[in-house]
Amino acid sequence: MLHRDDVLARYAVADRTLPHLRMNFISSLDGSATQGGLSGGLNNADDKLVFDTLRMLSDVILLGAGTLRDEGYGAMRLDDEAVRWRVQHGLAPQPTFALVSSRLGLPATHPVFADAPVRPLVLTHDAAPPDARDELASVADVVLVGSGAVDPWLLRGALEQRGLLQVLCEGGPHLFGTFLAADAVDELCLTLSPVLEGGHAGRIAVGPEETPRRMHLASVLQADDMLLLRYLRDPATDAAGSRAATGR
Template structure:
């Protein structure tokens, strides 16, 4: 879908007459910024096809386009920490969490570290300490795991990352958020995958969901953006639509949790 445009216009809320249609990066940053970044915010960013698939041929990136990638990068620019499940790190081929020079300079000018922290969630610690995620990271990554994880794997990863227990048998979302907040990482940004998002929703710690609807039909083979943990069905979590953007036929929305 690389032939699609990167220009983004705002559908809702309606903008003032006379304002140029195409949004600048500065305007997009304002739309996605929080009023007080010192307060904890848990945000997730996902993409889905029109028929509800989170992937195409197993990869979420196949659903994207330049406009979606543009917002993806800007959301990282705003984050203190980017949290990703280990399965997504492996499946999507993640490397080191490096921002571009302009984004890093923007952060430094606002008295923030040049790059966000990369936090990988893995209860089993099935991660390669020699991968670029760790060896080329500009900031020492975090690995969020359980106390019962394999001690040998933990020791190997501790050479390249801070390994933090966030639960006894599994990574517990409330513990995860508390550990990140304790480190001063209040702007928490999740990029996947479905199981991690399902855990955040079940624990009711998700404050915002940025959802891109790709103008494609996947056919029904792929997963949803969220996978519920074991247990009884949840009560519905009400959301408020904060804004709706358009690029070509792609919709980019931001919802916040109505508390």
């Protein structure tokens, strides 16, 4: 069984003053993102500890509307121990919840809004239904971050303007794919569940085209047969891209 102090040491961000977006996903050994249609079918108590710790370390938790519906999310609320840790370390008692949605199909009465400890954000674009925008504006700050579609970099900029620099994205695969295509992912926290699934379940990232991005393995935690991996952007790849862009 993992201990929180060890998990904290492995997943702490080196400099919280710099914007940082981390993805957190779980996968079977053969690449399935779900078991029985839900990601929760693949996890255990050790993965849950990492999941909760990543939330505790974050300024804002980002989630796609489809994943919220599929996984049955309620209000984002940390327990008392996590709140005490955050306050002791100069953080807000609770992270902000930010929902990414194009159609805005969730009612204002949904628990993720109605029971939220902090006023949530809804991140959408200028073509989202105006009536739905007005309804959700009564329970959340609705922010337009794109023309016709959500722009990952405009989204990140909107969060940064609110002082929400440490971003944790919990899904889903299409949101991950969109951020990957925009080269807007700084980190992937990936749990490898020791099962083979087969079937037709999707991957953790889905996008219209291949967008290779070299990552650097930052840490590995082993909990029995489960592996908890932390990957960061490869600085050598970033440096090569910068040299190519500047001709140096």
